[in-house]
Amino acid sequence: MPTQITQNESDALISFRIEGEMLLDDALLLERIVSSDESDRSIVVDLADLDFLDSEAAQVxxxxxxxxxxxxxxxxxxxQSSIDLAERMAG
Structure with missing residues (x-):
């Protein structure tokens, strides 16, 4: 599943919801988006709908x-989804 990044904004908060698989290019895109914000608003990233995260994206x-x-x-x-998948694959 391709990565989908959804952004919502309010006066005090910017939130991003990540869905699908996050690879390095996706994480770098998120980093560019976050870095372009010059406000003092808090930023929250919701990873609940993430299916896969590679190690390079995790570093970002x-x-x-x-x-x-x-x-x-x-x-x-x-x-928990990662653990469940590993258990299914193991047996």
Missing amino acids: LRRLETDRGIKFEGTETFL
């Missing part, structure tokens, strides 16, 4: 978290 997300203070939501859902 980590950089966004540490350098830009981006908050991530829905990581529990993504992690």
